[in-house]
Amino acid sequence: MTTDASVNTSVSRLVGAGAVVRLVFAGLLGVATELAGIGLIGTATWMIVRAAEQPPLAALAVAIAAVRAFALFKGGLRYAERLAGHDAVLRVLADLRTRVFAALAEPASGVSTAAPTAGSTAGRSLNAGDKSDISGHSGGQLGRADLGGAAGSGGDVLSRVVSDVDAVQDVILRGVLPACVAALVGIGAVAGIGAVEPLAGAVLAAGLLVAGVLLPWLGHVLSRRGSAAIAAARGDVTASAVDVVHGVAELAAYGALPRALDRAAGQGRRLARLEARAASVGAVVGGIAALVPALLAVGIALAVDGSAAPVLALIALAVGEVVVPLASAAVRQSELRAALARVRALLAAGSASRVDHAVVVPDKPGQTGRVAAPQVHDQHEWGVRLAGVTVRYPGSFAAALERVDLDIPAGRRVAVVGSSGAGKSTLLDVIAGRVEVEQGAVEGFPDGVERWRVAGGVFADAHVFHATVRENVALWRDGFDDDAVRRALTDAGLPEYGDRLDELVGEDGAKLSGGQRQRLLLARALLDAPPVLLLDEPTEGLDPAAADAVLATALRAAGDRTVVVVTHRQADLARFDDVVRVEAGRLGRG
Ligand SMILES: Nc1ncnc2c1ncn2[C@@H]1O[C@H](COP(=O)(O)OP(=O)(O)OP(=O)(O)O)[C@@H](O)[C@H]1O
Incomplete structure (x- = not known):
């Protein structure tokens, strides 16, 4: 009973x-x-x-x-x-x-108190x-x-x-x-x-x-x-x-x-x-x-x-x-x-009182059929022009960017440097159309095409989904088979995950190291890179040698696209055609 x-x-x-x-x-x-x-x-x-x-x-x-x-x-x-x-x-x-x-x-x-290990999830706090x-x-x-x-x-x-x-x-x-x-x-x-x-x-x-x-x-x-x-x-x-x-x-x-x-x-x-x-x-x-x-x-x-x-x-x-x-x-x-x-x-x-970071449960293997990528991505000829752009976040008195003029011709590779809080990420957000512009204009984008098809990449607030490696790179979009995902992972300096596409990465990439998380985001950006590729500190969390190698392969993978990279690393600058310095919301060169 x-x-x-x-x-x-x-x-x-x-x-x-x-x-x-x-x-x-x-x-x-x-x-x-x-x-x-x-x-x-x-x-x-x-x-x-x-x-x-x-x-x-x-x-x-x-x-x-x-x-x-x-x-x-x-x-x-x-x-x-x-x-x-x-x-x-x-x-x-x-x-x-x-x-x-x-x-x-x-x-x-x-x-x-366990010591963090670079490139590994074991033993980190x-x-x-x-x-x-x-x-x-x-x-x-x-x-x-x-x-x-x-x-x-x-x-x-x-x-x-x-x-x-x-x-x-x-x-x-x-x-x-x-x-x-x-x-x-x-x-x-x-x-x-x-x-x-x-x-x-x-x-x-x-x-x-x-x-x-x-x-x-x-x-x-x-x-x-x-x-x-x-x-x-x-x-x-x-x-x-x-x-x-x-x-x-x-x-x-x-x-x-x-x-x-x-x-x-x-x-x-x-x-x-x-x-x-x-x-x-x-x-x-x-x-x-x-x-x-x-x-x-x-x-x-x-x-x-x-x-x-x-x-x-x-x-x-x-x-x-x-x-x-x-x-x-x-x-x-x-x-x-x-x-x-x-x-x-x-x-x-x-x-x-134990934590086992090594548990990775494979999800069902998902396959996506290959279809043509959006046509606009096949054309790599977009530059960007900012004319007198001012951005002020709601509730903020000071402008995050003030009367910024910037001309990035098609195919140029531009590094954006500056101190923390200077406005570098905001600059990328402006180019990608992710923030509202108070004054000025962002020019050079074709009418009738969504901005994300032209300019996008790794942003400061990028999210890693509680999903598999494959899903995080392809984001459930059609048209990318496993080979394409593996290629993007390799281009992003994460080839070891090519055989681990079904692994869950944890909430916001909790099972990845900081550097692995960043490279996963880079792989997402490189999978179907838009004509204007924006990368906000893509090598953050990597040691200098690894950062050099990842940036080199990523730029190679970017081909003749226009690339704008926010970086804090002086050593990166030699790889770029131009260096733009942002300080307190205003722009200078080199
Ligand atoms: N969503 C937001 N709401 C309000 N203020 C913001 C917001 N995002 C950024 N800011 C402010 O705008 C300014 C520029 O921020 P931004 O993130 O562009 O700087 P950054 O140069 O990328 O800094 P970091 O190198 O630390 O990432 C900062 O003063 C910041 O506090």
């Missing part, structure tokens, strides 16, 4: 001993409430049957008093049971949240992305399936940790407590009715087994696979929503926004389909279970003779009602089991 013994085991590991005592108390109050209800039905039925015989009123006096008492007790006990149950569960949740947050915090101190991996991968103990498919991006994991912990409330209040109460009430009722009328006891036992064990088991089995798929689909939906929100500028800059939105919408539709299917399973088993009390009452009325028949039949009806909710609860419990497993693994990982 329990929905699932293993759920109970999981719960018992999550709640402390003090909470168990409170929960047992709430359970006993639940049993008392149900017994009062059954007593009320039984006594009232007996009274109606007896009243039909028109006895003296005194013969009914005790029954009348008992009916009133049972009714009062039932109401009072139900209130006390709800109070005790919710009090116990809220205490469990408060304790659990503290332990979960402690588990989330613990690994950070465990590894933060934790950042926000790593923390999401802890909550997602839990020191390598939680796989993609455990996380619900998305393998844990920050927003996704945070909301999931919160809802996973809240799931404990559902498991206890709608699963474990009702199952225990139903088991005790059912056993007591079968024993009591069986003692009066063995045949009625047998019928009741059979009905309760069907409604309280068989149907919940069936519901659990039928929904088990669907629940895992729902958890995975929900994770995917949340992860891509977070990713699209974080990376919207990047997706727009590459013209990939419609595809990314399509992908997110497709994931949403899949989740809706899975949830509808699970709801159907719950409705079917719940509906069948709802028939059982009535069938029990009819069965007992037919099996028993005499005036006891209606009393026993209605008592059986009341007992049957206690087990009816278990069938649909079992369907929901299947889904909650995954949440409990994640919370337990998280607590275990927290106490183990």
Whole structure:
């Protein structure tokens, strides 16, 4: 008559001993409430049957008093049971949240002193992305399936940790407590009715087994696979929503926004389909279970003779009602089991205080067919002209760029240098049309062609998606096969990832080193480089030798395109035709 013994085991590991005592108390109050209800039905039925015989009123006096008492007790006990149950569960949740947050915090101190290793993710200190991996991968103990498919991006994991912990409330209040109460009430009722009328006891036992064990088991089995798929689909939906929100500028800059939105919408539709299917399973088993009390009452009325028949039949009806909710609860419990497993693994990982950065779970290999790249990219003859451009960010008094004039002829390679905050990134944003110009004009771009088709590349706020290497380079755009992606990776100085296209890179590239992240962004820019290639510190995070090599191959890959590169490295400057110096929003040369 329990929905699932293993759920109970999981719960018992999550709640402390003090909470168990409170929960047992709430359970006993639940049993008392149900017994009062059954007593009320039984006594009232007996009274109606007896009243039909028109006895003296005194013969009914005790029954009348008992009916009133049972009714009062039932109401009072139900209130006390709800109070005790919710009090116990809220205490469990408060304790659990503290332990979960402690588990989330613990690994950070465990590894933060490790020495960073260039070009490697091992041994570096934790950042926000790593923390999401802890909550997602839990020191390598939680796989993609455990996380619900998305393998844990920050927003996704945070909301999931919160809802996973809240799931404990559902498991206890709608699963474990009702199952225990139903088991005790059912056993007591079968024993009591069986003692009066063995045949009625047998019928009741059979009905309760069907409604309280068989149907919940069936519901659990039928929904088990669907629940895992729902958890995975929900994770995917949340992860891509977070990713699209974080990376919207990047997706727009590459013209990939419609595809990314399509992908997110497709994931949403899949989740809706899975949830509808699970709801159907719950409705079917719940509906069948709802028939059982009535069938029990009819069965007992037919099996028993005499005036006891209606009393026993209605008592059986009341007992049957206690087990009816278990069938649909079992369907929901299947889904909650995954949440409990994640919370337990998280607590275990927290106490183990380990972080395993090496876990990289391959995604499904995706292939894209080769189609022609946008035609404008085949023409490499665009220069850029800025005439008196002033940019002021909303809320800022000082202009980020002031009356800037700049002429970059087609095919020129220009380095942009200057101190931090001088306006270098803003200059690239102006060329790419990513910021509004207060005054002046950006000239040289053809009418009727989106600016991103002409000028784009690696920007200061570039986003790495919580997706595979392939998806991060191609951004779900059609027309780039794996060879093209590998070529771009090689041009960007990241050839070793050519064989690892299916690897997930973590939230905003959390599984990559700073230099690898930057080169991944460079590969994205080089995959289908626009005629005006803009690169904001493409070699940031690399040692000088690696930075030289990457810049050299990237410029070679850029061919005769116009290239504008923001750099802090003096050594880079020899590779450029012009050097533009930005200081406090104004331009100078060399
Ligand atoms: N989104 C924004 N909102 C408000 N002010 C901004 C914004 N982005 C940049 N700024 C301001 O504009 C100025 C120029 O910023 P910009 O990022 O272009 O400098 P930068 O030369 O690229 O600096 P760094 O080398 O540190 O990246 C700075 O004073 C900066 O604080």
